[in-house]
Amino acid sequence: MATNTSLEERIAAVEAAITELQKQVANTQPTNWLQQITGSFKDEPAFEEVLALGRAIRQGDESVLEAQDEL
Known part of the structure; x- marks a missing residue:
């Protein structure tokens, strides 16, 4: 079950980051x-x-274009 808890925490962190990015884009x-x-x-x-x-x-x-070509 520890893997599930870790996965849930990771998903929660990703969701929080997405929410923050959405706020930044909206503003x-x-x-x-x-x-x-x-x-x-x-x-x-x-x-x-x-x-x-x-x-x-x-x-x-x-x-003036011809003069520039000569340079």
């Missing part, structure tokens, strides 16, 4: 991934260059 707020990364590249020197290149491409200046 989490949905996160907006964009808000999490906003500003994360502000101190990155290459970021300004990426923005400028993207702006140039959107405005139709695709010569």
Whole structure:
């Protein structure tokens, strides 16, 4: 019978852990991934260059791509 008691204790522990995890999942707020990364590249020197290149491409200046290929 000792094995049964041990098994019952183990199942009770698993059930308690599941209940705790369910509470944690229920209390989490949905996160907006964009808000999490906003500003994360502000101190990155290459970021300004990426923005400028993207702006140039959107405005139709695709010569910036050719200039980058030559580097």
